Amino acid sequence: MDFANKVALITGSGRGIGRQIALHFAQRGADIVVNFFRNRAPAEEAAAEIEKLGRRAVVVKADVGEPDGIETLIAETDKAFGGLDILVCNAASGYNRPVMEQKIKGWDWTFNINARSVLFLSQKAAPLMEKRGGGAIVSISSLGSIRVLPDYVVVGASKAAIEAITRYLAVELAPKNIVVNCVSAGVVETDALKHFRALQDDNVLVGAADRTPAGRIVTPQDVANVVGFLCTPAAEMIRGQTILVDGGYTLRL
Ligand SMILES: NC(=O)c1ccc[n+]([C@@H]2O[C@H](COP(=O)([O-])OP(=O)(O)OC[C@H]3O[C@@H](n4cnc5c(N)ncnc54)[C@H](OP(=O)(O)O)[C@@H]3O)[C@@H](O)[C@H]2O)c1
Numbered sequence: 001m002d003f004a005n006k007v008a009l010i011t012g013s014g015r016g017i018g019r020q021i022a023l024h025f026a027q028r029g030a031d032i033v034v035n036f037f038r039n040r041a042p043a044e045e046a047a048a049e050i051e052k053l054g055r056r057a058v059v060v061k062a063d064v065g066e067p068d069g070i071e072t073l074i075a076e077t078d079k080a081f082g083g084l085d086i087l088v089c090n091a092a093s094g095y096n097r098p099v100m101e102q103k104i105k106g107w108d109w110t111f112n113i114n115a116r117s118v119l120f121l122s123q124k125a126a127p128l129m130e131k132r133g134g135g136a137i138v139s140i141s142s143l144g145s146i147r148v149l150p151d152y153v154v155v156g157a158s159k160a161a162i163e164a165i166t167r168y169l170a171v172e173l174a175p176k177n178i179v180v181n182c183v184s185a186g187v188v189e190t191d192a193l194k195h196f197r198a199l200q201d202d203n204v205l206v207g208a209a210d211r212t213p214a215g216r217i218v219t220p221q222d223v224a225n226v227v228g229f230l231c232t233p234a235a236e237m238i239r240g241q242t243i244l245v246d247g248g249y250t251l252r253l
Contacts, residue, residue: 002232004029007081007132009073009125011035011064011117012091014043016190017140020220021088022046023053024228030086031056033077037063037091056080064091064121065113074124084128086231089118089139089162094155096195107154114158118165122180126173134177136231139166140223141184141242143250151196159184163242170240181230181238186218186246214247222247 003025013022014036022032023046032050034057036043047057058080063069077084093113095106118139129135141163143149144156163182170180187193187208209216226245229235244250 001029003086003228006030006085007033007077007083008086008088008231009033009035009077009084010088010090011073011121012037013088014039014041014046014059016192017185017188017220017223018088018090019046021090021224021227023049024221024224025086025231026050026053026055026057028228029055031081033057033073033080033084034059035062035064035073035091037061037069063113064089064117065093065109067120070117070120070124073121074128077125078128083132084125085132085135087121087125087129087135087137088227089121089137091117092140092155092158092192094152094158094195096151096155098151099153102154110154111158111161114155115161115165118162119169122165122169122173126176126178129178130176135179137169137173137178137180138227138230139182140227141182143184143186143244143246145184145242147250149196166242167240174239179230179236179238180240181235182242183223183226183230184242184244184246185223186212186244186249188218188220188223190220208249211252212247212249213251216247218245218247 008025012018050057062073141159144152145159166182
């Protein structure tokens with residue numbers, strides 16, 4: 001129970017990778033703030049699972065793409081637990097289209113939810129972590145930050161922004177004893193894949209597994225394991241890095 005008496009806020013933790021990260025921290029002893037935007041039912045289910053593990057869970061509806069949503073999330077965290085130790089910026093959305101079909105509205109939507117939220121959630125979370133003597137912030141990126149995926153230009157750019165913001169946060173929050181890093185994942189089978197035309201065919205996932213040196217695609221648990229590690233004292237000297245969890249997929253030309 002290495003996260004006993006710790007409080008972890010995971011954005012977008014009702015479903016997918018975020019939910020697994022929330023359960024992972026709960027299994028290791030943390031109390032959890034479960035955040036959702038549109039889908040309350042899975043968030044309540046995640047909270048019930050966390051409570052079954054003997055941990056406390058609060059469910060907060062908040063759009064991290066809006067300043068008010070960020071204020072709400074931080075205020076509710078403070079109200080429920082009186083501080084924060086771990087922030088995982090996992091929530092993401094995106095306007096998936098080829099370059100020539102992109103729109104300003106899609107750019108703003110995607111950047112506000114994926115990247116602006118990381119900066120301003122971290123800014124608002126830092127005082128809550130300071131009250132507890134420090135903390136850890138981990139954001140979730142993807143291969144689209146450094147590689148070209150179909151229809152992914154805006155999400156890819158927002159992920160590149162997250163990785164850059166991570167480096168600035170790591171330097172500027174270090175005096176507050178806050179450790180900041182990023183985890184970038186290969187393809188993980190979640191609802192998110194429904195939004196990618198290029199991944200609609202099941203054979204694409206089978207092919208991805210075959211091309212991965214590790215022999216399978218990444219699972220939400222694989223991502224949660226590395227996020228958890230980055231929040232332990234063993235990872236204290238890892239700062240501002242983006243750790244790639246892709247089973248070696250991108251190693252081959
Ligand atoms: N799946 C992959 O292959 C893959 C690969 C690499 C990286 N990632 C990254 O891993 C993270 C999680 O991905 P996933 O596949 O688990 O995604 P997902 O299944 O599509 O879930 C997205 C989550 O984000 C939440 N969310 C969306 N917009 C939000 C907003 N404005 N405010 C608060 N929450 C919001 C959703 O909440 P609601 O349900 O309430 O809408 C949901 O919990 C993302 O950062 C994604 O880019 C995924």
